Amino acid sequence: QKEVEQNSGPLSVPEGAIASLNCTYSDRGSQSFFWYRQYSGKSPELIMSIYSNGDKEDGRFTAQLNKASQYVSLLIRDSQPSDSATYLCAVGGQGGKLIFGQGTELSVKP
Amino acid sequence: NAGVMQNPRHLVRRRGQEARLRCSPMKGHSHVYWYRQLPEEGLKFMVYLQKENIIDESGMPKERFSAEFPKEGPSILRIQQVVRGDSAAYFCASSPGDSNYGYTFGSGTRLTVV
Numbered sequence: 001q002k003e004v005e006q007n008s009g010p011l012s013v014p015e016g017a018i019a020s021l022n023c024t025y026s027d028r029g030s031q032s033f034f035w036y037r038q039y040s041g042k043s044p045e046l047i048m049s050i051y052s053n054g055d056k057e058d059g060r061f062t063a064q065l066n067k068a069s070q071y072v073s074l075l076i077r078d079s080q081p082s083d084s085a086t087y088l089c090a091v092g093g094q095g096g097k098l099i100f101g102q103g104t105e106l107s108v109k110p
Numbered sequence: 111n112a113g114v115m116q117n118p119r120h121l122v123r124r125r126g127q128e129a130r131l132r133c134s135p136m137k138g139h140s141h142v143y144w145y146r147q148l149p150e151e152g153l154k155f156m157v158y159l160q161k162e163n164i165i166d167e168s169g170m171p172k173e174r175f176s177a178e179f180p181k182e183g184p185s186i187l188r189i190q191q192v193v194r195g196d197s198a199a200y201f202c203a204s205s206p207g208d209s210n211y212g213y214t215f216g217s218g219t220r221l222t223v224v
Contacts, residue, residue: 093209096141096165096209100154
């Protein structure tokens with residue numbers, strides 16, 4: 001089992017729809033959870049962080065965390081073509097480093 | 111406030127040569143991380159350093175790869191005797207503390223081995 005797994009893409013949604021990205025992790029001791037966005041040929045950019053169970057909203061983005069189920073998700077409301085990118089889930093645990101999932105490619109169609 | 115600075119942006123090396131990748135962390139950040147990304151793949155952890163110390167090198171190949179973060183100057187990722195399989199994007203990230211702070215990434219170095 002991979003340490004951090006994301007649902008395989010690509011995920012295609014129409015403009016204005018809600019995009020839902022999912023991530024599971026294996027280390028129950030994980031304490032910090034992040035979503036990064038990576039445009040093709042560019043470096044990852046931090047868009048959301050979450051540390052406790054529940055929802056965290058920032059603009060059109062909502063991160064959801066359920067530690068009991070070892071599950072993290074990212075919802076993007078009113079998706080725009082500019083949201084088309086690869087989204088990387090990252091989990092911080094013991095040892096100080098982040099473990100990344102393989103990424104989910106999102107395509108928002110006009 | 112400059113971000114994480116990586117150079118060079120692109121590096122071409124012939125098989126058997128050495129590659130040196132440099133990373134200057136953000137001001138105030140003392141933790142540096144190196145990751146490798148192959149096409150269509152996620153980020154694979156290589157090494158975690160603080161000034162003059164290697165904290166975790168569990169992701170580094172045992173041979174040909176080394177990393178340092180000296181008291182003065184940038185962090186260096188060194189690949190000796192490069193092979194075609196080393197071709198990848200190498201990203202450096204920094205943080206003010208451990209992973210709980212999240213990282214800021216540099217723009218990466220695209221290494222091509224010919």
